Amino acid sequence: MEAVDRRARRFNKRRNPSHPEGPPTGGGTALQDRGDATSVFALKWNVHPRRSTTSGSFAIASIAAPQGKSGVPNPIIVALDVPTASEAVALARQVAPFVGAFKVGKELFVSAGPDIVRTLRATGASVFLDLKFHDIPNTVAKAVAAATRLDVQILTVHCSGGSAMMTAALRSANETAAEMGRPAPLILGVTVLTSMDSAALAELGGETRVEIQVERLAKLAAESGLTGLVCSPLELQRLKPLLPAGMQFVTPGIRTGAEKADDQKRTLSPREAMEAGSTYLVIGRPIYAAPDPAAAAQAILASVSG
Numbered sequence: 001m002e003a004v005d006r007r008a009r010r011f012n013k014r015r016n017p018s019h020p021e022g023p024p025t026g027g028g029t030a031l032q033d034r035g036d037a038t039s040v041f042a043l044k045w046n047v048h049p050r051r052s053t054t055s056g057s058f059a060i061a062s063i064a065a066p067q068g069k070s071g072v073p074n075p076i077i078v079a080l081d082v083p084t085a086s087e088a089v090a091l092a093r094q095v096a097p098f099v100g101a102f103k104v105g106k107e108l109f110v111s112a113g114p115d116i117v118r119t120l121r122a123t124g125a126s127v128f129l130d131l132k133f134h135d136i137p138n139t140v141a142k143a144v145a146a147a148t149r150l151d152v153q154i155l156t157v158h159c160s161g162g163s164a165m166m167t168a169a170l171r172s173a174n175e176t177a178a179e180m181g182r183p184a185p186l187i188l189g190v191t192v193l194t195s196m197d198s199a200a201l202a203e204l205g206g207e208t209r210v211e212i213q214v215e216r217l218a219k220l221a222a223e224s225g226l227t228g229l230v231c232s233p234l235e236l237q238r239l240k241p242l243l244p245a246g247m248q249f250v251t252p253g254i255r256t257g258a259e260k261a262d263d264q265k266r267t268l269s270p271r272e273a274m275e276a277g278s279t280y281l282v283i284g285r286p287i288y289a290a291p292d293p294a295a296a297a298q299a300i301l302a303s304v305s306g
Contacts, residue, residue: 074100075274076301077128077250079284081105085112089119091288098297101126101153103282117150126153128250128282132190134158137168144169144187148176152185154250156230159189159217166224186248188228189221191235194253211238218243230282233273240277252282256300274304 076099080088088108102120104127109116120127129152133140140157147155157169169187177184191214192201202208207216214235219242221229228248231239236249251273270281283300290296 074098074301075278075280075304076270076297077101077103077280077282078287078297079103079105079130079252079282080108080116081284081288083107083111085116085119088112088116091293092120092123092125094294095287095297096125098294098301099287100280101128103128103130103284105130106132114150117152121151128152128154129185130154130156130282132156132158133169134161135165137161137165140165141168141172144172145176148173148185149180151182154186154188154228156188156190159191159221159229163220163224166221166226170225186228187226188230188248188250189217189224189226190230191217191221192231194232211235215239215242222247228279233268233276233278236273236276236278248279249277250280250282251278252284254281254283254286256286256296269303270300271303 078091078095078099078101080091080102082088082091085108088102088104092102102125104117104120109129109131117127117129127150129147129150131143131147133143133155134157135143140161144155144157155173157166159166166187166189173184173187192210196210198208198210201210201213207213214231215238218229218231218239222243227244227246228250229239229243230250230252232253233251234253236251239249240247251268254268254270254273256269268276270283273281281304283297286300287293287296
């Protein structure tokens, strides 16, 4: 533990030589330097354990995440796609040294509630709340305000909810964050789910070409003021020239090739996705379903950091 702490102090001092322990964290780590193109994760687990109602206490080493190819401390967001808080906390403990943030999705949030977000944030970890809000603008605005009060760093809305809904979400996040004196979360627009292909779109009516529908929704998100998108890594090279330079891209559908076939249809490897222009990678099954999740996360980090 002492050796780990010394490494963390050396890392922080390099980032801010004028401060003896590096930049102050205010008791935890949030999304720093929030801006169109400069949002970064600085995952750092607190040295001192904090009591949690769901998981007991954390005693995880304080160490900053290593640099990845994107220039952020660590581009890996691990999906805590497990059914209980105890399993989520156990997985988070295992992989913390090798990931940049944790994603809380529908299954875990419905099972464990907002307390799982509070538990993760109490350690200083960055949290991506992936509930993909899609409702009338007023309802989404209220949900985004609640998420902002939970102090999440990223959240998602469906672009297909329309410009009024996305604009309301963005306004709500900014106003709520300002009231609380903290940075607003990055709101990501979800274009077309990576489990969908042209046949799935045809069932819904309208545009059946995935690439055209993704382009349309991505442009709508940008016009609505959003500065981040969720999309397949296969769509990055087509989208980047069409959107503002500061747009951030969070890509699920990441597979290493070792997994069994599943419902993801538009995928790339972690390294391929980063080379295509991903800002962050959302990785679930290749990590949480691996025999050794920590080893899997470490191998993926190595593959995008070399």
